[in-house]
Amino acid sequence: MQFIKSYLKKTWHAWLALFVLVIGVACFFSFNGAIYHDPLVRVSQVTTHKTGAESDQYGNHVKTYSQNITATFLNTKQAHETTHFTNTYDTSYALNEPVRKGQQLFLTHDGRGQWSIKNARHDTLWIPFAVFVLGSMLILTGRHGRLMLLTLFMNVGLFIFFIWLNIQIPHSNVFVLFIFFSILTTILTLGLLMGFRSKQTWVIISTVLATSLVTLSLSGFIFSMLHNQGVYYEHMEFVTENPETLFMAMTLVGVLGAVMDEATDMTATLFSLKRERPDISNSELIKAGRNMGGEIFGALNNVLFLIFIAEQLPMAVLFLRNGNNWSFTYISNLSIGMIQTLISAIGIVLTVPIGLLCFKLLTLKQGGHTQ
Structure with missing residues (x-):
């Protein structure tokens, strides 16, 4: 209770300013029809x-x-x-x-x-709400919140820029463009949030990029061996270019997010263990990493699956209620998303051994000192 009183005493003026700002934004967007x-x-x-x-x-x-x-x-x-x-x-x-x-x-x-x-x-509602959410983040998280918002807006800007490049460059390969997008966003996001000089940052970056590369390479090899059987690109919505490269670009972004989540948690845990127990053996660290990855794996896979189901549920119900069978409904609405979810799951599994390898190469072979 004392902590709450102390916190409110320090931040009440910030919450008051946010409240006034939200009210002002709501009033502005409610009466600015002339624009x-x-x-x-x-x-x-x-x-x-x-x-x-x-x-x-x-x-x-x-x-x-x-x-x-x-x-x-x-x-x-x-x-x-x-x-x-x-x-x-x-x-x-x-x-x-x-x-x-x-x-x-x-x-x-x-x-x-x-x-x-x-x-x-709709902007009379969602813009004031967005201002409240962003303001709350800044007040509650301080410097880390500011860095998080900076990286968020930076990534949105980079995403728009690479989409613009794809439109401006004739016959450009969207998958190649998003490979550069993924590398750039990974380095800048983790570097700004955790520090470019931190060894932990570069372990995570190495893990994310290496795991994404291996996952996409393995997926591409399997698709090539099976001649894309069972991958119904024709059911992708609003495709105006090569559906295969667009599918791989979409999958790359999904894999990147899933792998970055797990790699950050696992690597942060390993570095914390190393700082708290400098005498911990390499085998104990590796075992701890495997256990950590195993615990994250199940939850993260279920999160990905539930997000996918939530996104596809309306169209699936619509198809089923209009006389379509489960097979056609799956092919038309669920197959592409399910394949992307499975590829992300492969990336989550590979994050553990690849992350441990990167941790070992970048830290344990250098005398075990971490930053």
Whole structure:
């Protein structure tokens, strides 16, 4: 309790400033409709009527509704004027969603004097929320939080830059570009967070890059031997270039994240053991590393699988409820993601021996001194 009081005494002014900032950002984005070119309205009245019910041959039932909406323009030459339009939706929310009072909507004109909903405005909610989350990180984590945000924005910038390069360079290989992206982000991220002069940093960097290389090489070799049988590239969404290279680029980024997570935890544990017990033997360190990797392996694999399932669940349910069998649903929605998850799992497994090898080569053979 004393710790909490002491902490609040030191940081209350920062939390107050964050609270004022969030309120200010929320107010700004709630009343800045004039900055948008598309017609923007605020809904002042909604009347909802049930119009019927529908069903299909697969036994799916939905209720349909119609809404009479009154709204006020927030921008354009019609600012402060009132308009009326309708919105139709059903309980599946597949095409449209219900409109609520106070919501801000972008409208489109059909040329015949009728307005219809283009899409809803969401930045009034997520931008203030993002400011609160980022501000909380800075207050709670201090310098480490600032470095984390720096690396986050840096990686987003690098990602956009390499996508731009892929667009600007004719016939560029997106996989090759993302190999350079992976090397650059790994070195810069770990270097900024842990220090470029730290031996621990370079052990982790070596582990991440070596494991990613071995994992992708092994995967490519297996695909080549099997002539890509069972890999349904045609079901990748919105592919405008060679699907194989794009698939490998996507897989590389996924493997990189999984391997970096495990390598950081395992290596940090080994260095902590070495600092606390300078007389610990090499065999004990290796055994501790294996045990640590084994404990992380199961949890991290399950996390990857659950993230994959959560992402694919809506489309899988949609396919199954419309008469498709499990086999077709798997091929159309789950096969590509499942293969990427399995490749990431291979990377997680390989992280343990490769990480221990890098740790041994970079530290144990140099007299056992760590930094």
